[in-house]
Amino acid sequence: MKNSLFTYVFCGLILVLSSCKNEVKSKESSGLQQKTEVKLTAKDILGNPKYLAISYGGYRAKSRTIQPTIAQLKEDLKLLHAMGIRIIRTYNVQTQYPHASNVLEAIHQLKKEDDSFEMYVMLGAWIDCLNAWTDKAPNHNEESPQNEGEIERAVVLANKYPDIVKIIAVGNEAMVNWAASYYVQPKVILKWVNHLQQLKKDGKLSKDLWITSSDDFSSWGGGPDSYRTEDLRQLIRAVDYVSMHTYPYHNTHYNSDFWTTPEADKKLSKQEIVDKAMVRALNFAKNQYENVSEYVKSIDSTKSIHIGESGWATVSNGHYGFNGSRATDEYKQGLYYKSMRDWTNKNQISCFYFEAFDEQWKDAKNENGSENHFGLFTLKGEAKYPIWDLVDEGTFANLKRDGHPIKKTFNGNIDMLLSTVNLPNTDYKK
Template structure:
C-alpha cells in the first residue's frame, strides 16, 4: 500500500507540476505578447522606458571597422542594465550595416532571454544633392539616394516590427549650419507623407510613429525664418516632434547663460560650477518651451520629445581650458542627472547623447569633443554620471571588449575634481 501511495503522490505531483509549468509558460508567453505589442505611444514619455542614442563604433573608421553582432550584443546588455529600453540609430546606408546589425543583435538577445526588452528609433539619413562631394551642395534639391535610404528603413521596420517603433526621417537635416548636406523642409515632408501613406495602405505597421529628428531652430523654436508653410505642414504630418538641444555647444556659440554672473562672483568655485549647470538645465528647458509653443500653435495635439542632448567630457577646442571650460565628467554628471529628472517628471522622452564614446567622429583629433559624449569610454569605463550603477552592481559579469566595467579615475572623486574648471567668464569666442 505504501508503495502504491507513493506512486499516486508522485503522479499527482507531476500533474500539479505540469500544470504549474504550463501556467508559468502561459504567463511568459502573455508577457512576451505584451512586449511585442508595445507601441511608440506606450513607450515615449514613459519614465520606465529610458532612451539613449547609440553608436557602437569602436575604431577610427566606420567604413573599415563595423562592430560585430557579438560586440553589439555586449553593448546592448550594458545599456539594458542601465534601464535603457529605447535606443536611437542614425542611418541605414548599405555600406554601413550598423543599424541592421543592431536590430539583429536585439532579435537574438530576445531569443536568448525572454526578459530582454529593447526598442529602436530607426534613423533614415537624408542629404541634399552633391552632399559630401567636391561639388557645391544644392540645398534646394535632394540626393537621389534618399529614396533608397527610406526604402531600406521600411524594409527593416517590416522585418523587425516588434523592435522598430519609430522611423526618423533625417538627422539635423533641415538646420542650415549643417552646410554639407541640409535640405529644405519640403524634402522631409515628402518622405514623412510617403511613410504615413504606407501605414494607411497596410504596408507599414499602423502604430509605427514617423518623425524627423532635428535642431530646436529647425522646429521653429528660434530664428523665425525657419517658420515656413512646409514646416507647418511637416508638424501636422509627423506623429510627434523630435527636437535637439545642446547647452554644451551653446557655452561657446551663445555663452551669455554660461558665464558666471556678477552676483555669483563671491561664491566658491564648486558653487559657481553647480549653478552654471542649473543654468544649462534652464537653457534646455527654454529651448524645449520655445519649440513647444510654436508647434502647439500649429497643432495643439502634437507631443514633443528630445531626440538629442548631451555633454562631452574631453575637448581640445571651443569647450576646453582655452575656451568655455564646459568640459569634464563632473559637469556631464550634473547635466545627465538634471535632464533625466526633468524629463522623467515631465513625461518627455530624452534620447541622451550618447551611450559610448566613438573615436571615428574626429579621428584626426583624439581630444576632439565629438569623440567624448559617451557615458562609457571606448574600453568600457563608466564615467562619473553612472558611477552609482557600478556601485549598485548592475554591470556585474558584463564586459566591453573583454574589460569588466570599472569607474573612470578609479572611482576617485578627488582626482576627478582636479579636472573640473569654473566657466570661463572672460572667454571671448
C-alpha cells in the same frame, strides 16, 4: 461494495479537481505568455520613465569602414539594458555601413537567448541634399537621389523587425542651416514623412509605427522666424511626434550669456559656481523645449514633443575646453545627465541622451576633439562620472566591453576628477 463505490467516487473527484487545477494553471500560463507577448508601441514607450532612451553607436575604430561585430554589439546592448535603457536611436541605414541592421539582429538574438531582454529602436534614415559630401557645391533646394534608397531600406528593416523598430526618423539635423554640408528644405523631409505615412495606410508598414524627423530646436520653430515656413507647418501636422535637439553644451560657445557667472556668485566656492552654472544649463535646455512646444502646439495641439538628442562632452581641445568656454569635464557631464534625466522623466518626455559610448571616428584626426567624447562610457568601457553610482550598485557585474570589466574613470577618485574641473570662462571671447 460501499467501499468500492466510495473509492470510485473519491478517485473521480480527485481527477476532476486535478483537471480544474491544470486548467487554472493553463490559463495562468496563457495569461503570463500573453503578458510577455504584449506588443508595445511608440505611444506606450515614449515619455514612459520605465523606458529610458539613448543614442547609440557601437563603433570602436577611427573609421566606420571597420564595423563592430554582432558579438560586440551584444556586449554593448547588455550594458545598456543593465542600466535601464530600453530604447536606442540609430542614424542611418546606408549600405556601406550595416551598423543599424546589425544592431537589430543583435537585439533579435538577445531576445531569443533571454526572454527578459527588452529593447526597442528609433531607426534613422539619413537624408542629404544634392551634391552633399562631394567636391561640388551642395544644392540645398534639391535632394540627393540616394534618399529614396535610404527610405526603402528603413522600410525593409521595420518590416523585418516589427517587434523592435517602433519609430522611423527621417533625417538627422537635416533641416538646420548650420548643417552646411547636407541640409535640405523641409519640403524634402515632408515628402518622405508623407510617403511613410501612406505606407502605413496601405498596410505596407505597421499602423503603430511612429514617423518623425529628428532635428535642431530651431528647425522645429523654436528659434528664428525664418524657419517657420508653410512646409514646416505641414511637417508638424504630418509627423506622429516631434523629435528636437537641444545642446546647452555647444551654446556655452555660440550663445554664452547663460554661461557667464553672475557677479554675486563669484564669491562662492569653485564647486558651487560650477553647480549653479549647470542649473542654468538645464534651464537653457528647458527654455528651448518650451519654445518648440509653444510653436508646435500652435500648429497642432495634440502633438507631443520629445528630445532626440542632448548631451555633454568630457574632453575638448576646441571651443569648449580650457582656452574656450571651459564647459568640458566629467563632473559637469554628470550634473547635466542627472538633471536632464530627472526633469524629462518627471515630465514624461523621452530623452535620447547623446550618447552611450565614446566614438573616435567622428573627429578621427583630432583625438581630443569634443565630438569623440560624448559617451557615458569610454572606448574601453570605463564608466564616466554620471554612472559611477551604477558601478557601486553592481549593475555591470560580470559584464564587459571588449574584454574590459566595467570600472570607474579616475579609479573612482572624486578629488582627482574635481581637479580637472575648470570654472566657466567669463572672460572668453569667441
